[in-house]
Amino acid sequence: MYKQITLLWIGVVLILFSGCQQEQDLHEQQLTSESATTVAKSGPLSVMYVEVNGSNILNPGAYSLADSGAPFFDIAIIFAANINYDTGNQRAIFHANENVQAVLDGRDTFVQPLQDRGIKVLLSILGNHQGAGICNFPDRAAARDFAEQLADVVETYDLDGIDFDDEYAKYGENGTGQPNNSSFIMLLQELRSLIPDKIISFYYYGPATAYLEWNGNQAGEYLDYSWNAMYSTYSAPNVPGLTPTKESAAAIHSNQTPSSTALNFASRTLNDGYGLYLMYDMRQSDYSSYLSGISDILYGEDTVLSGTLYPWPMNSIPEERVGLYRHCNYTEEVASLDEGTYTLAQLIDAGAENDDISSLKIPSGYTVTIYEHDNFGGSSEVLSSDMACLTQIDFNDEISSLIITKD
Template identity: 55%
Template sequence: MKKTITMLILMIIHAIPVLNAQQLSPTGICYVEVNNNNLLNAGSYKLQTSGKYLFNVVNIFAANINYDTSRGRPYLYCNNNVTKVLTNASTYIKPLQDKGMKVVLTILGNHQGAGLCNFPTRESARDFAQQLAHTVNTYGLDGIDFDDEYSDYGQNGTGQPNASSFVMLVQELKALLPNKMITFYYYGPAASRLSWNGLRVGDYVNHSWNASYGTFSAPNVPPLTNAQISPAAVWLGNTSNSTTTSLATQTKNGGYGVFMWYDLHGTNETSQLSAGTQTLYGEQTVLSTPLQLWTQGTNCDAPIGLFTSNLTGTSVKLNWSAVGTNTYDVDYKLASATAWTNAATATSSTSVTVSGLTANTEYDWRIRTNCSVKSTYIFAPRFNSGTGTTNPSGSAALSLDGSSESGSAGNLNLNGSALSFEGWIKPSSFKSASPYISSVMGTEVSDSNSAFLRLGDASLANNKLQFVLSINNVQQKLASVTALNANTWYHVAATYDGSNMRIYINGVLDATKSQTGNVVSNGAFNVGYLYNTSRNFNGKVDEMRVWKRALSQTEISQNMCNVTLPATSLAAYWKFNEGSGSSVQDTSGNGVTLTLTGVDASNWGTDVPCTTGSQKTGSSKAQKAVGQEEVMAKKQIKLYPNPLSTSSPLTISIPEEYNKGRLSVYNFNGGLVETKTLKAGANAYDLSSLSMGNYIIQFESQDGGLKQTEKLIVK
């Protein structure tokens, strides 16, 4: 009686799904390799006297974690045989469930670099967990089994195993599937990464079993008890009958609640099964129905390269990459809903526009390919429909807390001989603990695969910029001369042209380093995060851009607040004008959505470096009336002479088309020296308040049509 009560309590604590009245003790777990065997054969074996089915849980072995290099996204892949099972669930899954069995889908790597242990952020782990949950719900499965094999960590620019990944994945999945099974095949890097930040994998999985066939070894997955573990691992057809009996004896004597059988074939296995069941249950195993043959499924892959664009608040464009000349079925739904709405059936296009959305709301979408059969669905990243009009001021920036908040853009391939990073940052504070790093943006897979911009380093002041590129398998570093101040907006830029690395601050060249060679950078690109969360950026970000070419100083200084589109070699451009939500759209046209982690409405604000009506939010009326190039040619303030001495008169000429505007003068540390109003035409400027040094002159016209920054040198 006490044992029964204890088991009931454990079931409640760990949310172990209750099977049926015929469940055996220990529970029988069976793996079926569906590439070669019919899943239905798991329902053919019974105990001779009691008539109970031998297997309580049947694992479909196996679907894969593949990697979409175009989007930098791990995705769930089902080969032709797994596809056949799932898309014909009424034939292969439901009959087993009708017999009281649970049918679970095993997930393992596929030599593409993606695995259980290298999700770089919680958002990426949540995205994969959502894919798994959608698959379970769509095909009527009873849970997910994890097997950390064949990932080939590091391939395709993916990261190596980290401490947080597996814990985050199972935690996110359990939140989505609270009443389903989650199990762990105790093997690979995941077996040594079972706790992180006070969280334990064992708090979110129901069972774990030994993965070394023919041995008896209990997995150490706290707080799982003996009732939830199989120390025995029997490989049917390869483990001897005598060893099978020995493993069964140790299981029974040790009070373990699970017994795992691997690789059920399409031939009669009653002899070896009986070698275990006679000890475990006191009964022989018999065939209750004839075994069934298996014929291979037809190849039909779902499309990848999924992304959203043109979010208006009430509509969105859903995009994907073509798979041959096939057609596609596309559905969408509210993230909170269970029913899907069809967006397109048998379309030959690679995009579809969905209308009638609710503004600022989370949505899911899915797509499958129509071959001679249908593929399984692939589930796209969740998206926010947006507000449509952004915030009331027309301009916004995002604040990050330096700890748990950041943005993930997926994979960006920046390999080559030239690139540029630029954006506005307003640090709230700088890291006070070693290595004194605040990450701004970029990719850091390894020392031989990285390109990023950050503040500080172990041997660098925590408020100085550092530009880092992997060239010739070494991280080449360039530090700024200028130190930044907290609570001050700065435009920061870093360029590489194959000959020199350069850093610009507020449009002015600050530091240069001679360097040759090609950059190797192909991996997960982040904003506000690199390597680990202790290095997250604390402050505000705006107007972040990535280029696959080296910008000139003129381009940087004249386009700090906006870029005219389309723009050559612009890889990604996040304006942060959404003003709300958990994603930032890429306005470059490349669909590189920035997915935000840990943010809510409080992270968004209207403290921006470029005000409404300036280049930040678009063209003025004059720009709309004439060509952009013509307008930009007119829009130039002039400083002369420059450089000059403190005793020389300075003239600032404002184009006649602007009635007046505001002039701001900053020292090279970003401190505001003074502001004044200037009218159109030539304006004399009094230098008496300025000492020798370098200054930033910024002019903004009253109508917002011109915002220009220039460097002033006072000798």
């Protein structure tokens, strides 16, 4: 009997030890995993605006530096919520459209995975054609009111900060005032007091660029970062109180800015001592080749697609379109086109350039007729499947117009 009891206690001890050991192993595994996904890198911070009306905010998190495993992007910006105007109460109010609200309500799905990688997630705020904007608060109480609304959003959804964009306000609409010299500074002061440890950034555009000092106060005292807003250009924001280490002179449209320009801007960013590198409009496409050239300069490493690219909405089937690429082997997508006729002007509006296409991805059931000249003139070829390199048909860098049809 004594022997049986002894054996029983030994079994219990072994089971308890095994359970504790498994729990310890799991804890160590979680720590290892967490540390692996928040690898730091040195160099300028890379920023990506994502148009969440058509693209998934998760996609910037799918890119990593090839050797260190660090995320390529340091900041992802949800573009964009709005500053609306309540005519009944004559006050500016926060507004999120259905796509922005879906991201916020699904923050555990869309925001937390980025934050787990060490990527800061900001929410951009811009006007909505109703007369309210960041530059026409009539007094400090009004600025404080809107700042409290933004701080509540940041706290509720555990975001990393707010980005201001002074577009589409339509100042004067609904009887609202015109921009004044105190409004933006007061808003920054009030918001900074409410979210002292969060990021506040400024997309350098619109009337606000003229109202960055007031009553001895400079916008740079309250902002963390500011960036050039004119894509495919290199021009530093002129924000009093901000140093180049807090600015991006480079502004890259990931679907329109040529790779050679992006690389030139990356080199200039390093040489000129700027601390940020701004990009815009990441979609559900593989940008790893485009990003590699940039990361080689900024961080000394290639970029790889290390995660999953998602559609938006999350459960939607991606719309099939014809992809146009600047280089052979489907490198550097410049345009994604639906059925239709495209003159040179329309191709340029879509992101392509004249005589600058080297490969096409053509979904099943689509036919693409490519033309040598504008308005469907000159030599032509009919394609009904992917073309990895137009050199195969002596049409490389020759497309000036095209027609897409579906069966």
